[in-house]
Amino acid sequence: MKKITVTLIAVMIVVAMVLTGCAGSGTTATQETAGTDASSDAGAQETASQAASGGGDEQFEIVLIAKTEGIAWFDDMRKGVEEFGKDHPNVTVSQIAPEGGDPAKQAAMMEDCIARGVDAICVVPNDPESLIPAIEKAKENGIIVISHEAQALDGVVDWDMEAFNNDDFGALYGENLAKAMGGKGKYAGTVGALTMQTHNQWYNAAVEYIKENYPDMELVSEQPYEDQVDATVAYNVAQELLKAHPDLGGYLGMTVEAGISMAKLLEETNNTNVKISCLAMPSASGDYIKDGWITSGQCWRPADAGYVALNIAYKMLNGEEIKDGIDLEKDGYEDCKIEGGILYGNAPLVFTADNIDQYSF
Numbered sequence: 001m002k003k004i005t006v007t008l009i010a011v012m013i014v015v016a017m018v019l020t021g022c023a024g025s026g027t028t029a030t031q032e033t034a035g036t037d038a039s040s041d042a043g044a045q046e047t048a049s050q051a052a053s054g055g056g057d058e059q060f061e062i063v064l065i066a067k068t069e070g071i072a073w074f075d076d077m078r079k080g081v082e083e084f085g086k087d088h089p090n091v092t093v094s095q096i097a098p099e100g101g102d103p104a105k106q107a108a109m110m111e112d113c114i115a116r117g118v119d120a121i122c123v124v125p126n127d128p129e130s131l132i133p134a135i136e137k138a139k140e141n142g143i144i145v146i147s148h149e150a151q152a153l154d155g156v157v158d159w160d161m162e163a164f165n166n167d168d169f170g171a172l173y174g175e176n177l178a179k180a181m182g183g184k185g186k187y188a189g190t191v192g193a194l195t196m197q198t199h200n201q202w203y204n205a206a207v208e209y210i211k212e213n214y215p216d217m218e219l220v221s222e223q224p225y226e227d228q229v230d231a232t233v234a235y236n237v238a239q240e241l242l243k244a245h246p247d248l249g250g251y252l253g254m255t256v257e258a259g260i261s262m263a264k265l266l267e268e269t270n271n272t273n274v275k276i277s278c279l280a281m282p283s284a285s286g287d288y289i290k291d292g293w294i295t296s297g298q299c300w301r302p303a304d305a306g307y308v309a310l311n312i313a314y315k316m317l318n319g320e321e322i323k324d325g326i327d328l329e330k331d332g333y334e335d336c337k338i339e340g341g342i343l344y345g346n347a348p349l350v351f352t353a354d355n356i357d358q359y360s361f
Helices: 006-019 029-036 040-053 072-087 103-116 128-140 166-181 197-213 231-244 256-269 282-290 302-317
Strands: 060-065 091-096 120-123 144-148 159-162 185-191 217-219 248-253 275-279 296-299 337-339 342-344 349-351
Touching (some): 060 103, 072 091, 072 302, 103 128, 120 128, 120 302, 128 144, 144 302, 166 185, 166 248, 166 275, 166 296, 185 231, 197 217, 197 248, 231 248, 231 256, 248 256, 256 282
Parallel strands (some): 060 091, 060 120, 120 144, 144 159, 159 342, 248 275, 275 296
Antiparallel strands (some): 296 349, 337 342
């Protein structure tokens, strides 16, 4: 963390003067060491000297608070967080998350980060509105806050970062499902929770697209089902749906677990009547896509989103301007667009049986 006191600066100046014999030659202790030994120790001394003078990389701590622990999506996001830490040795990074996607536990984790005095918090909220008090407290304490999948926090956080336009992404779900169903039949959909903003944006955009373009398709429930981003819950939802609607022809899954669980049930019962358009990860959903149980999967790379969120925070900590067209150094985020307090990339991925083997995450 960036906690450089006047005392520390004074001490380091004295040390530098002693090491150079107070000769006034303009050569620092770090420069002398670098001139005689090009080892990593010299680099470390140089970093310390720069930090003390305020002229180089300071030490920062950035924490990413994910939605939930123990699922493939956020396991991959952690890879991006760890990659960012390796690329930026002056930054201490970590990813934490509550069990079961609990909004209250997310808020408690944010409060803990505030108490520890971290420099920046990146968060993927389960319930954006519930985090507003903690976000405001963090900013009052000088902590930068970046959100992801939370457009409702525009104007509350420093920046909300989205991988793409969420309405367009949602319409793509609807288009792919409608094509797979031949434009007719009954369908249903599942989100992680009714409080999860992006899931509901996608679902609503998909339903709206289908209503406008495919009048022969019938939604069995205007309100989506919820699976709490939990595989067991998602499987139970799939069973409930097929029991209540044995003639179901299509399924929109806004979580990875929704698509996998419905596909598993279809395979177990040899039901080839239901087409699935869902959020998917190659490592978790790939076999179901290759075998045709999931017709179309889509997502963005969680690791890249984690990396980009931390990168925004890091640039702000270094005093860099976040502006339209900024390059955040990951595929799909090279020319980001800004609308209000929301920063958009263009990083959607669509998986089919024809291309799924091209992806390894």
